[in-house]
Amino acid sequence: MAKQWFKRDEKEKKSLLSDKIFKFAAAAAGAYVLAVILIIVLQLGIESMPIWEEEGIGFITGTDWNPVPGRESFGAFPYILGTLITSAIALAIGFPLSIGIAMLVMIIPKKIGQPLGYLVELIEAVPSVVFGLWGLFVFRIYFRDLVEKPLHDMFGDSIFLFGGTPFGLDIMTASIILAIMIIPTISSISREVMMAVPQQQREAAYMLGSTTFEMFRMAIFPYSKTGLLGASMLGLGRAVGETMAVTMLIGNTTGLRAIPQSLFDSSQTMPSIIANEFIEASPVSLHPAALVGIGLILLAVGLSINVAAHFLVARMVKVNEGPIH
Amino acid sequence: MTYTDRQQKRAEIRAMFKSNVRRRLWVDKIVVGTVIVCALMAIIPLIWILGTAVYSGVPALNWEFLTGKPGAVGAGQISIGPAIQGTVIIIALTSLIGLPIGIMGGIYLSEYGGNSRFAKQIRFFMDVFMQVPSIVLGIFAFLAIVLTLGYYTVWAGAIALSFIMFPIVARSTEEALRMVPWTYREAGAALGLSKMVITLRIVLSQAKKGILTGVLLSISRVGGETAPLIMTILGSNIFFSGFDSSTDALPLRIWRLSLQPYDEARIAGWGAALTLVIIIFAIHLGVRYFFLRDKSGKGLRGVLRG
Numbered sequence: 001m002a003k004q005w006f007k008r009d010e011k012e013k014k015s016l017l018s019d020k021i022f023k024f025a026a027a028a029a030g031a032y033v034l035a036v037i038l039i040i041v042l043q044l045g046i047e048s049m050p051i052w053e054e055e056g057i058g059f060i061t062g063t064d065w066n067p068v069p070g071r072e073s074f075g076a077f078p079y080i081l082g083t084l085i086t087s088a089i090a091l092a093i094g095f096p097l098s099i100g101i102a103m104l105v106m107i108i109p110k111k112i113g114q115p116l117g118y119l120v121e122l123i124e125a126v127p128s129v130v131f132g133l134w135g136l137f138v139f140r141i142y143f144r145d146l147v148e149k150p151l152h153d154m155f156g157d158s159i160f161l162f163g164g165t166p167f168g169l170d171i172m173t174a175s176i177i178l179a180i181m182i183i184p185t186i187s188s189i190s191r192e193v194m195m196a197v198p199q200q201q202r203e204a205a206y207m208l209g210s211t212t213f214e215m216f217r218m219a220i221f222p223y224s225k226t227g228l229l230g231a232s233m234l235g236l237g238r239a240v241g242e243t244m245a246v247t248m249l250i251g252n253t254t255g256l257r258a259i260p261q262s263l264f265d266s267s268q269t270m271p272s273i274i275a276n277e278f279i280e281a282s283p284v285s286l287h288p289a290a291l292v293g294i295g296l297i298l299l300a301v302g303l304s305i306n307v308a309a310h311f312l313v314a315r316m317v318k319v320n321e322g323p324i325h
Numbered sequence: 326m327t328y329t330d331r332q333q334k335r336a337e338i339r340a341m342f343k344s345n346v347r348r349r350l351w352v353d354k355i356v357v358g359t360v361i362v363c364a365l366m367a368i369i370p371l372i373w374i375l376g377t378a379v380y381s382g383v384p385a386l387n388w389e390f391l392t393g394k395p396g397a398v399g400a401g402q403i404s405i406g407p408a409i410q411g412t413v414i415i416i417a418l419t420s421l422i423g424l425p426i427g428i429m430g431g432i433y434l435s436e437y438g439g440n441s442r443f444a445k446q447i448r449f450f451m452d453v454f455m456q457v458p459s460i461v462l463g464i465f466a467f468l469a470i471v472l473t474l475g476y477y478t479v480w481a482g483a484i485a486l487s488f489i490m491f492p493i494v495a496r497s498t499e500e501a502l503r504m505v506p507w508t509y510r511e512a513g514a515a516l517g518l519s520k521m522v523i524t525l526r527i528v529l530s531q532a533k534k535g536i537l538t539g540v541l542l543s544i545s546r547v548g549g550e551t552a553p554l555i556m557t558i559l560g561s562n563i564f565f566s567g568f569d570s571s572t573d574a575l576p577l578r579i580w581r582l583s584l585q586p587y588d589e590a591r592i593a594g595w596g597a598a599l600t601l602v603i604i605i606f607a608i609h610l611g612v613r614y615f616f617l618r619d620k621s622g623k624g625l626r627g628v629l630r631g
Contacts, residue, residue: 015519022521026437029429030447030495033454036488040465047468100363107357116364118613123371125609127549129576130598133583134374137381137591180370187367211353234456241458243552244576248583271460271552278464278556295464299457306456310449 041299048293051286059293065255067277067287074290076297078258082267083301085260086171086246087239090178094239095232097179098186105191107212117191124184132248135177140168140249148172148264163262169251172263177245182235189234193227193316194220227316233309241302243271252276270298378599385596394563403593405600407564408578411479412548412601414565415558415574418483419547423490424540430491431498431536436524448499451492462488463553471557477571481557486550490543497539501532538616545608549601551576575601 051059055074062075101120105113148166155162164170197220205219221228251266258268268276274291281287393404430451438444466485471477505528513523529536551574554560559571560581575597582594 015521019519019521022524023437026429026433029426030433030438030444032426032430033447033450033492033495037450037454039469040461043465043468044461097363097366100360101367104357104360104364107360116368119371120364120367122606122609123367125545125549125605126371126374127551127576127601127605129549129551129579129583130374130378130602133579133594133598134377136583137595138373138377139370180367183367211349213353213356214349237456241456241460243458243460244580248580271458274460274464275552275555278467279559292464292468295461299461302456302458302461303453306453310452 051289083269089175094179102191132245144168164264186235189231230312237305247272381595382599411573423487427491427494430495435502460552485553493543501535
């Protein structure tokens with residue numbers, strides 16, 4: 001009898017130990033993400049140190065880009081600008097479309113709405129390099145001939161936005177492709193956010209005799225504007241970090257020429273210059289450090305946009321019933 | 326006020342009301358119409374892309390194209406055999422790293438962390454990390470692995486891609502585990518099982534559908550990723566030749582083909598794109614058909630949408 005008790009104790013101890021190990025392993029796997037973020041930031045920071053020492057804050061504000069040894073000079077400003085412009089245009093086009101899709105999915109019967117929502121989700125599944133391929137070989141040609149050239153011929157001289165020579169590899173094409181790519185992100189999040197508006201609010205609006213649009217205007221939009229802002233920022237974050245499609249479409253100019261003069265000018269974004277030049281950069285020069293520095297800026301921009309977006313969305317989805325503030 | 330006056334006033338008000346209602350209904354119709362146009366404007370590019378991929382890609386597809394070795398461009402047959410092989414290898418290695426970490430992380434968030442502050446922070450950082458520009462992960466893998474080892478290796482690519490994979494898997498595993506009723510765990514505890522056994526034997530097996538969904542969707546996401554591969558596996562023209570040399574991958578091959586000014590390269594590019602799209606859509610539609618058909622799976626898809 002006593003022996004058996006003893007045995008059981010051993011067994012229990014063993015299982016307790018394995019339990020502890022398991023718990024520790026799980027917690028370590030959870031904490032892994034923190035370690036990874038920290039290491040990535042540190043690594044990029046250390047490796048880009050030479051360029052910050054060489055150029056200082058001028059690395060952010062400078063416009064030169066000369067990797068020729070002996071005359072090296074690096075400034076990331078045109079690419080930061082290019083990233084911001086393309087993402088902003090993409091958001092300006094993509095956001096209204098996404099909200100429209102989210103509204104449509106909410107108002108049509110579930111039988112049509114669900115497949116439609118799924119179709120939009122499928123856009124996200126298309127790899128960005130395929131978007132790029134399509135943009136490069138198909139969309140660019142049509143867009144150049146049917147939209148850019150007429151606009152350029154009509155307004156090219158009077159409105160600076162339509163100046164330049166329409167070639168198809170420019171800010172506008174890249175932004176439109178980006179806009180399509182960020183639609184699934186924004187529309188699904190904004191639908192979720194609008195769904196989070198209490199059902200009673202919607203019913204109350206209908207009860208007062210409002211039409212569907214008025215219901216959105218009075219009951220849903222005021223309630224969900226924070227969340228919609230967050231959704232659009234998530235889309236912005238996606239646009240900022242998008243690499244392949246933009247690289248294939250933006251024309252890839254460097255230095256001062258990368259600062260666009262019009263919508264039909266080629267340019268360069270932070271991810272695209274990294275994708276284009278990283279492998280060819282000579283390891284003995286400052287060039288790799290400069291590209292890593294751009295990566296660090298990109299990481300900082302991407303992280304801060306996403307952090308802000310998550311706070312906005314989380315605040316919205318948590319909201320409880322009650323009067324509109 | 327006489328009777329006729331009142332009558333007139335009423336008619337006026339009624340007319341005002343009618344025209345107001347008419348206007349509001351018109352506005353409503355216009356908005357609904359606009360909203361439908363919005364949906365079309367998003368769906369048309371999708372159909373256009375898929376249509377072009379099929380139209381331009383099908384002529385390129387044949388057995389030699391899918392399995393052979395690429396010859397000299399501009400001279401002969403282009404083939405994506407190494408690219409397909411490389412994509413399979415890299416997805417396998419990525420899963421080898423990413424899945425255990427992701428699933429364990431999900432177990433922690435659901436079973437141990439709960440609503441503690443630490444767990445909330447981890448959840449938050451995973452959500453944020455999911456959206457980090459993927460090329461930055463490529464730079465990191467290049468600096469940390471390729472530079473240290475001195476050669477391009479498929480492991481560098483796999484590690485970069487595992488950074489994309491593990492947060493997705495962790496968050497979807499968490500959602501799946503949370504759907505398992507709490508009473509199951511209590512039943513296990515009443516039988517005297519340890520928490521590890523409860524988690525592994527009861528909870529995980531109940532949630533395996535949901536976990537598999539997350540895993541497959543993360544694989545489809547990783548499979549189309551190009552940017553981090555540029556500086557980690559570099560791409561090559563030959564079949565896999567060891568862990569210390571460069572490897573090819575489908576998305577990377579598509580990009581390289583798109584840069585070449587030959588018509589054959591363009592056709593081959595579309596062939597490769599069609600192959601990639603078919604693989605990824607097969608995963609998506611398969612998941613949809615087998616796992617998500619009846620349930621709404623809202624929470625899970627909510628995670629993946631982010």
